[in-house]
Amino acid sequence: MNREVCTAMVIEAKQEKQITYQYIAQAINRNIVWTTSAILGQNTFDATEAKIICEILNLDTDVEKALQIFPEKGVNAVMPPTDPLIYRLYEIVLVYGETIKEVIHEKAGDGIMSAIDFTMDIEKEENPKGDRIKIILDGKFLAYKKW
Amino acid sequence: MNREVCTAMVIEAKQEKQITYQYIAQAINRNIVWTTSAILGQNTFDATEAKIICEILNLDTDVEKALQIFPEKGVNAVMPPTDPLIYRLYEIVLVYGETIKEVIHEKAGDGIMSAIDFTMDIEKEENPKGDRIKIILDGKFLAYKKW
Amino acid sequence: MNREVCTAMVIEAKQEKQITYQYIAQAINRNIVWTTSAILGQNTFDATEAKIICEILNLDTDVEKALQIFPEKGVNAVMPPTDPLIYRLYEIVLVYGETIKEVIHEKAGDGIMSAIDFTMDIEKEENPKGDRIKIILDGKFLAYKKW
Amino acid sequence: MNREVCTAMVIEAKQEKQITYQYIAQAINRNIVWTTSAILGQNTFDATEAKIICEILNLDTDVEKALQIFPEKGVNAVMPPTDPLIYRLYEIVLVYGETIKEVIHEKAGDGIMSAIDFTMDIEKEENPKGDRIKIILDGKFLAYKKW
Amino acid sequence: MNREVCTAMVIEAKQEKQITYQYIAQAINRNIVWTTSAILGQNTFDATEAKIICEILNLDTDVEKALQIFPEKGVNAVMPPTDPLIYRLYEIVLVYGETIKEVIHEKAGDGIMSAIDFTMDIEKEENPKGDRIKIILDGKFLAYKKW
Amino acid sequence: MNREVCTAMVIEAKQEKQITYQYIAQAINRNIVWTTSAILGQNTFDATEAKIICEILNLDTDVEKALQIFPEKGVNAVMPPTDPLIYRLYEIVLVYGETIKEVIHEKAGDGIMSAIDFTMDIEKEENPKGDRIKIILDGKFLAYKKW
Amino acid sequence: MNREVCTAMVIEAKQEKQITYQYIAQAINRNIVWTTSAILGQNTFDATEAKIICEILNLDTDVEKALQIFPEKGVNAVMPPTDPLIYRLYEIVLVYGETIKEVIHEKAGDGIMSAIDFTMDIEKEENPKGDRIKIILDGKFLAYKKW
Amino acid sequence: MNREVCTAMVIEAKQEKQITYQYIAQAINRNIVWTTSAILGQNTFDATEAKIICEILNLDTDVEKALQIFPEKGVNAVMPPTDPLIYRLYEIVLVYGETIKEVIHEKAGDGIMSAIDFTMDIEKEENPKGDRIKIILDGKFLAYKKW
Amino acid sequence: MNREVCTAMVIEAKQEKQITYQYIAQAINRNIVWTTSAILGQNTFDATEAKIICEILNLDTDVEKALQIFPEKGVNAVMPPTDPLIYRLYEIVLVYGETIKEVIHEKAGDGIMSAIDFTMDIEKEENPKGDRIKIILDGKFLAYKKW
Amino acid sequence: MNREVCTAMVIEAKQEKQITYQYIAQAINRNIVWTTSAILGQNTFDATEAKIICEILNLDTDVEKALQIFPEKGVNAVMPPTDPLIYRLYEIVLVYGETIKEVIHEKAGDGIMSAIDFTMDIEKEENPKGDRIKIILDGKFLAYKKW
Structure with a gap:
């Protein structure tokens, strides 16, 4: 599983279960900003963090592995930003x-x-x-x- | 005098007299960040501020007036930045x-x-x-x- | 369901049922301009508005939820516009x-x-x-x- | 005299004499928006209008003629705008x-x-x-x- | 059916049946240039025109409806053109x-x-x-x- | 004299003397479109044409020679055009x-x-x-x- | 079948059968450069040429027809080239x-x-x-x- | 003297004296294409070549030296070309x-x-x-x- | 099989089997940098190298052949890079x-x-x-x- | 004196005096690469270095001061490079x-x-x-x- 598919799956699961970034951040004992960036594929979770997240969101080991890939950063950003x-x-x-x-x-x-x-x-x-x-x-x- | 010429003159005078942004900021009772941005032509001084700055840097009333023009912001920025x-x-x-x-x-x-x-x-x-x-x-x- | 899929489904349903933006706007008691922009994924419906729209267009709760996501604005705009x-x-x-x-x-x-x-x-x-x-x-x- | 030099001279004279766009607009009996756009070289004054403006700003006939040239529109705009x-x-x-x-x-x-x-x-x-x-x-x- | 899918279907049917733009234009009593542009999704057919075209090309009512959508113009053009x-x-x-x-x-x-x-x-x-x-x-x- | 300076001088002289493109075109027995394009530095006058134009506009032999240079075409065009x-x-x-x-x-x-x-x-x-x-x-x- | 799908099929068949551009060029009695460009969708085969190519590569009449479409040239080129x-x-x-x-x-x-x-x-x-x-x-x- | 000023002076002298690239190429015993490229600042003359060229065109030793600078290539090219x-x-x-x-x-x-x-x-x-x-x-x- | 699909399959197999670039490089007796670039589709393996790699990663002959295609270099690079x-x-x-x-x-x-x-x-x-x-x-x- | 004028003066003096980057580097006890980059306005000399360079090249104290300004890096680079x-x-x-x-x-x-x-x-x-x-x-x- 590549990192982009993984990101989409995490976000979908998070929306479905109505779980906040803050909740996930506390579960892995990290700052909300860093946690959000790592979920969005801009930073890398270690094995323990990936495991906790997949337990919270009920996702399988493919996602768990993909969350530990060193990501290609910034590739989906639109510059100048339109939002x-x-x-x-x-x-x-x-x-x-x-x-x-x-x-x-x-x-x-x-x-x-x-x-x-x-x-x-x-x-x-x-x-x-x-x-x-x-x-x-x-x-x-x-x-x-x-x- | 347009704003760009004015900016160049202020910076040259500031370098020659070895005066810091911090010094100018304190003289006009503003934060160093805002003061620097206004010197660089990204914000606008009021009449009192412009007068104090021109006294410090020994610049004439043309500069004083030009420092009060509402500037065209961001026009000289290079994006993506090279620096x-x-x-x-x-x-x-x-x-x-x-x-x-x-x-x-x-x-x-x-x-x-x-x-x-x-x-x-x-x-x-x-x-x-x-x-x-x-x-x-x-x-x-x-x-x-x-x- | 992500916001883009949701937008496509709403527009298709709207075309099929021949319903105007004006009609939807009145149903949710909003201006036609704001309503159209929110349907096109540039603004966010609240829960009540999303529910009414899905009833009018006979769409399910997945769409209803997706209409309440804070959207990424402007990403599909072509600049300079070709139209x-x-x-x-x-x-x-x-x-x-x-x-x-x-x-x-x-x-x-x-x-x-x-x-x-x-x-x-x-x-x-x-x-x-x-x-x-x-x-x-x-x-x-x-x-x-x-x- | 080309239109760009002409524009710069009108704006400088306007700043020096502290005359507003509104004042000029009323003198030539036009809306302030149209008048401002024409001063900035995006629309064309007729002979009468050009004459009045040059009298108000004390500018010579070269400027007067140049204000009547059909301008090249939009050439100095920065897109996307930085201001x-x-x-x-x-x-x-x-x-x-x-x-x-x-x-x-x-x-x-x-x-x-x-x-x-x-x-x-x-x-x-x-x-x-x-x-x-x-x-x-x-x-x-x-x-x-x-x- | 969105307009792009519709365009592709019309062009494929036209190629398969070896029908010219000129033939279609005469059938709907329009100029070949306008007719071609409308087939390519740059102008809009009215209901009668759309019906005739779908009869000629043996296409169903989904295409007929889609041919009447006001299109997003110019979006597929490559500028500067490579052809x-x-x-x-x-x-x-x-x-x-x-x-x-x-x-x-x-x-x-x-x-x-x-x-x-x-x-x-x-x-x-x-x-x-x-x-x-x-x-x-x-x-x-x-x-x-x-x- | 390079071609750009030459173009500017011809246009200035033409404006000053209030001479139309049509008048110049007739004097050299060419179409107004071609004549205008050649004045604007997009086509090349031959020696006879260049001489007639300089006589009409009272310009010297430097301009006359420069009008015969094979120009670099299109370099000043703004694309997409802003006008x-x-x-x-x-x-x-x-x-x-x-x-x-x-x-x-x-x-x-x-x-x-x-x-x-x-x-x-x-x-x-x-x-x-x-x-x-x-x-x-x-x-x-x-x-x-x-x- | 559109021209891009056609091109991909020809190239795949050519690789699989280990046939050179030179071989195909000789079979249709054309220069290797022109033949290669036409295979890549930058020029157009006539009916006889298309037939011979499809026989050599064992492709069906859909490809044969598509090879005769006047192509959209240059659309897949990357400029400046990265290769x-x-x-x-x-x-x-x-x-x-x-x-x-x-x-x-x-x-x-x-x-x-x-x-x-x-x-x-x-x-x-x-x-x-x-x-x-x-x-x-x-x-x-x-x-x-x-x- | 930088290379751009040097190029402009050589071209002006060449035009004034009506000397061809071919003539200069023969004088320095080089191909016309290479010679033209070097005059236009895309290749480098050696000391002997630079001397001959300056004698032909009656230019001084500043130009002679500048013709031997290793140039910055391609900087004035417009891409995509407009000519x-x-x-x-x-x-x-x-x-x-x-x-x-x-x-x-x-x-x-x-x-x-x-x-x-x-x-x-x-x-x-x-x-x-x-x-x-x-x-x-x-x-x-x-x-x-x-x- | 085209080169991009091939690259994706090699990388997926490599991640799954937890094999390093260094390991593959040693197996084919090449430098890790060259080996990595060839896996990423920027250089070409010969038949022997391709065979060894497919044995290590347990991939079939389609991949083996595709690894020997002369690739289109640099096409997926983002410039300026975002990573x-x-x-x-x-x-x-x-x-x-x-x-x-x-x-x-x-x-x-x-x-x-x-x-x-x-x-x-x-x-x-x-x-x-x-x-x-x-x-x-x-x-x-x-x-x-x-x- | 701004940094760009300063750079131009140093390079001109260096060419005129036929002094190498290596020579200057040794005089200030720095690597040739760093020294060249600092001369080209991409790094900053300290007071001692600036003094030595101005002595070697016979330049005045204005240049000496300007060599110590923290430069705006990369602004003159052409990307993608044409050279x-x-x-x-x-x-x-x-x-x-x-x-x-x-x-x-x-x-x-x-x-x-x-x-x-x-x-x-x-x-x-x-x-x-x-x-x-x-x-x-x-x-x-x-x-x-x-x-």
Whole structure:
């Protein structure tokens, strides 16, 4: 079973059983963001995690194995994104990308924020003027090597 | 004077005088991220802010006026970004865009995180295993209106 | 059942039964534009609306559930549009986009018209020189936040 | 003088003299939207209109002549738009284009809304929950000819 | 039955029965160009036309209904065209587009040739130096409206 | 002098002197369409033609020589065209390209209409229901060679 | 049977029976290059040729008919080519295209080399320093018509 | 002096002095195709060749040095080409690329024709039915290495 | 059986049997990099190699034959790559491509590094500061031929 | 002085003085590859390095300062590359990208080779069958973080 078929089966089972990403994340003791990304085929579950998920969703060992394949990342993303929610993130890169570069260089010197040694957190913050979404990107600073 | 010429003049003056974005931000009592974006022509200074900046950088009233023009945003951005630092942000949208959509919908329902009613903060966090960069995106949740 | 299959089934049933978008809109007490967009998978029905639609079109509960999924918006759109009707809308953005930006800024200051807190109406206006189509876009003005 | 140089000169003079599009529109007895589009080089002034504008802005006859050239439309537009305000219009075509096609066909049959025999109006509507922008597109319905 | 399946069935039946576009056009009393375009899913047959075509080609009522759907135009076109015959038309737009614009403006003023209120004729002209193809495009002149 | 500078000078002189393409075409005894295309740098004048044009427009021998350079064709065309007039031609290829291919093959067999051994005529036809534009494309039929 | 299915069937049969393009070319008395292109769906066999090919490959009359359809050319080509062999040809156009234009104009005047009244030959030339491939393109010179 | 300025100066001098590529090629004892490509900045002259060319065209030592820079190849090419002459070459790759791949593999096995260890010749062949252009591409066969 | 189906079957069998690329490479006495590329359909196995592989993976003679087809290279690659691992390689070309060109020219003169007469090696190097990956590209230097 | 002007001045001075990249690299005690990349504006010199380079090339302090700006990387790269030398590198990613991904995952697990904590070496290896170029890419293995 390839990873795309596996992803479709997990999502269908999850919808049918009305199980949340949060529930699965807690069951495997991981953050909801990482768990969701791994379900969507952007990260890799280990054997234990895959087993728990297949038990929760009542899926067989083919799915369990496929969840452990190192996936081809990003292949189904549409760029520029057409979905308004995802486009807003793209727009932030478009409008503020250069700004972020300048501020990181001023604060930390010549290097980048890693997207590999990286975590992300997403929170909803209640607010009388309208709730807010907070996305926290946290990546290791990698200095450009000179040689 | 159009906004692009104005931006180039401010950056040149800033480099020559060795003044940081942080210094300018404090002088106008704004966050460094917003201030940098406005210098780079992605946001608009008001009259008072423009005046202070031109005093700091010793620039004339043409620049002061041009800093108050509502800019054409994002026009000089290269997409996909070629600079590794900016590309990593793009890659996060590519790899995690769908994940962010799913998590926001699960936490807040059918809507988006605004990129207009929006603030961003960037911090360097010292860490013995290697310093880390934290980027906090904070936008109003806007529910899709039904009619 | 994923949203695309669901959309195809609703449209087929609608064609077979010769039912108009207007009829469905009235049955669920919504505007024809919003209703059509939701049938085409660009907005989300709630449980009550989905139930009514499936009764009208004689479709089963799988469709009913799928109509309530938060959809991936815009993914099937062709840009630039090849269909002349849709291209004319694109052309209006191409030719008048900058004009609309200038006029909104002059009338309301630095901000945008929301496409989320947004409604649209479409009317045919009879006219002896040739009928006219009126499309009314109505979105909340969102000022750019400074921080 | 070509039309692009002419446009830049009119905009610079307009900014310097702090004259609004509305003021110019009233002086030539036209709608602000059409007037703005013609200043931006997307429509053509007649001799009388061009003369009045050059008097208001104190520009010479070269500009006056150039304002009467039939322009090359849309050439400077960036598509997809990078500016958030203009992008929201593009997003409306992306998300609702098919919807508009279906609704026009249901209301008026097989044809299109003209973007040539066409007018547009933009209004700001004050609202205690936040002001709103209304854009009214009004084009002749053109039926596809059969032959 | 959607329009694409319908198109494929009509073309297959037409090839099998060795029936020409010209024959079908005469049967429904339309020009061969319009008839061919409608068979290829770029225009819409009315009920009478659809019935005649299905009788000629021995196709059932599902096809008959589908031939009356208002089609999504141009979606299968490859641009730039790869087929040499179609590319030559594209090349004419590429090389002579600006010329056509200038000549129409000089002859008829500020406006366009409609592609909706439009007919086309294609003729083969025998010639001892080599036969020639004549394509006659005939569209209504639409003046740009001022408002 | 390269061909682009030459084109700009001819057009400027033509505008200043208020001379039509038709007038120049008659002076050199050519069709207005061909003459316009050659002025716009898409075809080549011979020495006699170049001389007459420079006399009419009062331009020097540098221009005269440059008008005889074999030009790089199509390089300034924007595809897809943004100008509505030129876009309508592109749309005809998009919507009717396949139709034209089918009709030419049915009428003349396996080959193409040449865009090199080719002439074009443009006429305005007065009509009480609205004037019409007629564009006649006339190219040699070239059969695909088998070898 | 459409042309793509037909092509796939011919190639599969050819591989299974281990028959070369050269063998088929000789059987129908055509050049190997033309024969290969026609098998790949870029040229059209006549009835006699199609019959011989189907006899050699033991294919039925559906294939025989489909081999005589005038094909849609070039639709499956990937541009820029990803295959190194085909890319080298593309690179020759990229690097030497302008050179070829200049040399043809110097040798033959203002016109082009036809790709329709055109033949191609491919030869392997043994050489002790490494064998060489020779591709001979031979097309009719078509002068640009003036009118 | 960079290579682009150098190219422009050589071409201008060549046009002014009415010197052919053939004449220059003979003066440096090279093929006209290679010579033209090197003048256009796609190949490199050695010191002796550069000197002869600058003497012929009466250009100074800056040009002489610049003609010896290893150029950035292909950067000014427009792909797909807009000029009909160059497009026909591109079309040959589009339509016959796969054919050439198949024939080379059948004749010489798994490898490519080099575009580096490569020569090209262009000839005009007089013919009563219309002159023909012959382009002979001749490249070393490079087998894919296995390791 | 075409090459894509064949590739999918080999990979599925390899996953099921938990066999490494290294194991297969040793069985056929080839480098792991070349072996992996050939399994992925980017290089060609000879008859002996194909036989061994099918024995190891328990696949039938259809696969064995298909593994010997000269493949269409690169067709499934996504460019720019979306997978972070592959993107980093692309980024190296983006950022260091010009550098590599300059250094090769300085060290070896006017020519290129072949990607056909070419081998690659990939090694993991253990390192207390974090393991490293070494990719060694080794291609024949091909001088540009002059003629 | 911005970084692009600075780069152009350094390269011009280097050409004029006939100084090699190797010579400059040794003067600042860095590898030729890194030094070349930094001269071309893809890496950053420190104050000492910038000073030495400006002394060697006889350039003033404006250049010295500009060499220390953190550059915008990759902005002038053409992708896909048109220059054959750089294209071959791109082709290696196109053809072997997936292979490299598979081999790295098999050897080191789920992660990537860093292009930031990264060095490159380029060597010419003399060989009687034709000299070879060796490019050694050496990057830290970064495992995907789970959280």
